[in-house]
Amino acid sequence: MARLSPLWILAAFGAALLLALALSLRFGAAEQGWADLIEARAFRSVCAMAVGAALAVVGLLLQRLTANPLADPGITGVNAGAALATIVLAYLWPGAGGLAFLAVASLGAGLAGLALWGLAGGSGGTAALSLRLPLAGLAIEALCLSLAGALILTDAEMQARYLRWLLGAIPMVPRHETAALLAIGLALVSGFLCCERLELLTLGAEQSDSLGKKPGQTVALVLGHVTVLAGASVAIAGPVAFLGLLVPLVAQGLARGNLRWAYAFALPGGAALLLLADTLGRVIARPGEVDAGIITALLGGPALILVLRRMLAR
């Protein structure tokens, strides 16, 4: 098979994104009078695209950094940590602004990441880390999400705001997403600039050091981007599962190991996939809606099985 030029692949991803956007604006739970709904759908589509791209990039960066194809922000429990932190803030200080939610969610993501490292890493070495990771993530996720669920259930207003959010739902009307959307935009651009450093690091810490890029700094930079992107995406749409597993898998395969191309593919790929998931969820259960997080979880099982088969075949 002739090798496709990366530019053509990128163009195909872009076309898929445009198609997904058009579908998302056109179809919804309500069929009649769609001209009135387009404004609401436009906001929703922007959120879906931002969260999708952010989660795809988080997955890509984490997988490269840990050399573990299972490192998805949902499976690792990072999203769940961010969700618990968000709920605690909303419980203690209901009037908090968007910036506070962004900061606290990112903090939660970082703490969950630390807990994961302690639980999954340890003395077992990298081989143990690779397959223990989903178990440790499952434990952290179950604990964080059930604590968050308990807090949400204490209060009727919290239930109205966060019960569906807790499984991953793209917001219909603006609440306090502006700060998070801006953060995602900035972090996606600056994340691209980290790709070269990360690629150097994965070649070897010594080579990276001799070229003047300190390995420790690279790790800190990448983890900083991961926590901000994961925190911001959770602040907007709750813990959306498995997107960061599926998209990087495809993007890395198409980019044949080139991290910057994989990054460029993951952006429109993640955005298009979450848009499609959200649109599908609005259409399949009319007049009700199935939240986007449920649709991505539906795809998540097969994606997890696919990744495992590739890991175990090696």
Place this chain on the structure above:
Amino acid sequence: MRPVLILSLAMLVLAYVALAGGREWLSPGQVWAGLWNPDDFLIQVLRLPRVLLAIGAGMALGLAGALMQGLTRNTLATPDVIGLVQGASLGHVLVLVAGGPPLWGAVAGAALALALVSLLARGQGALAFVLYGIGVGATAAAATTVVLQRAPDAQVAQAMLWLSGSLSRADMATAGLLWAAVAVGLLATLGFGRALSTLWLGDELTLALGINPARLNLLVLALVAMLTGAAVLAVGPLGFLAFTAAPLARAVTGAEPPALLPAALMGACLLVLADLGARLLAPWVSLPTGLLMALIGAPYLIFFLTQDRRGMMR
């Protein structure tokens, strides 16, 4: 025999407290009178069905968990971790929506999930079995939500409560069905006791003792599917109960593995306790029993992972 006696006693004490306790505390005399008076609303309609359901479902899941752990010699390979509980709930709601006998739906769902995971993980080690199961479980859980969202509204309201793991729908008919399944499971455990107690010893020894391992495996898997299906039908997809019951029973009483009866009794104790907790908290916050079970089980999974750093779960 001692572990069984200790845990039976604990279960009876907890069952008594669950009958007496709640928003209104009853004296021993009132509980005794209520048990024999068919017109006593509080005992006969509200509390007794719940306690019977909790004991039945706890026994079913505890026994199913211990059987799976024995068969696979893997602490993590319990029905709730490897997706059987989620498969049973998908089967149950599919049959519920289509209008058939719900018990068969739940049992068939558990059996299909078990077959799928076994097929995927064949010959790839203990951890692969668990991880494939997590993938199958995630998809089945998401699919259950999608099916429910598409169902007519009255069904959804009922089933959403069930989905979060709640005993508040308790009625005597479901309890009867569940207890029939538990009785079959307990009778099989007692009848095949000697063969089943060789489970932890491995196939070679089973053969040497003149037991056909293929037939034993089939018997155990059928029992597990039946018990899981019946429990899920009664109390919804409860996580972590099957996983925690057997190890906890062994830790508390010092019973030797596979500790089938102690695990069943410990499962009953745990679920009665969690349900009592949910009811006592109800004046302040109404938490589903499943959520309380996750708050007990998730820390145990974390503890297990820290203990198992150098163990089998590489």
